Amino acid sequence: MDYVLIVLGILFLISGILGAVVPVLPGPPLSYIGLLLLHITGRYHFSSRFLILWAVITVVVYLLDYFIPIWGTKKFGGSKRGVWGSIIGLVVGMVFFPPFGIIIGPFLGAVLGELSSGKQSHEAFRSGLGSFLGFLAGTLLKLIVSGMMAWYFVAEMTS
Numbered sequence: 001m002d003y004v005l006i007v008l009g010i011l012f013l014i015s016g017i018l019g020a021v022v023p024v025l026p027g028p029p030l031s032y033i034g035l036l037l038l039h040i041t042g043r044y045h046f047s048s049r050f051l052i053l054w055a056v057i058t059v060v061v062y063l064l065d066y067f068i069p070i071w072g073t074k075k076f077g078g079s080k081r082g083v084w085g086s087i088i089g090l091v092v093g094m095v096f097f098p099p100f101g102i103i104i105g106p107f108l109g110a111v112l113g114e115l116s117s118g119k120q121s122h123e124a125f126r127s128g129l130g131s132f133l134g135f136l137a138g139t140l141l142k143l144i145v146s147g148m149m150a151w152y153f154v155a156e157m158t159s
Contacts, residue, residue, distance in 0.1 A: 002041040006157070009037035013150045020142035023094075023102035027142045028058045031149040044156050054149060061145050065138040066090070069106045072134025078110055078127035085113020086131045106131040 012034035019025025032054055039046050073086045089109020093101025110131040114124035
């Protein structure tokens with residue numbers, strides 16, 4: 001049974017790393033499940049403190065992934081309409097155009113929101129760029145967290 005759990009854990013870790021880049025898959029939660037699967041084997045164990053810490057990190061990164069593009073829009077001069085456009089674009093993109101809609105939706109939403117508030121096209125584009133850079137920052141954060149969980153998985157197996 002341990003071998004089945006280990007193989008499943010590896011599959012979840014690989015899916016988690018892919019999910020850090022592919023918007024449809026929830027990367028860090030999948031990676032965390034991989035850690036849990038290794039933990040419930042009879043051979044390998046993580047401390048409760050370690051598992052709780054990584055559960056908190058997973059939840060925080062998962063939530064930040066939705067807010068970082070909004071923050072990027074604001075940071076690049078976006079107005080409330082640009083922020084709302086980014087949020088609406090994220091939802092519309094997720095629902096109607098997965099997986100690429102999650103990338104393009106916030107950008108287009110921020111641009112359209114800024115244009116509707118009377119901003120010039122270069123200002124609207126700048127807000128959209130902030131949303132896109134926020135998306136990239138969130139992706140990098142998810143990739144780092146999923147990669148670290150994979151490293152801990154391998155380190156535990158080789159110790």
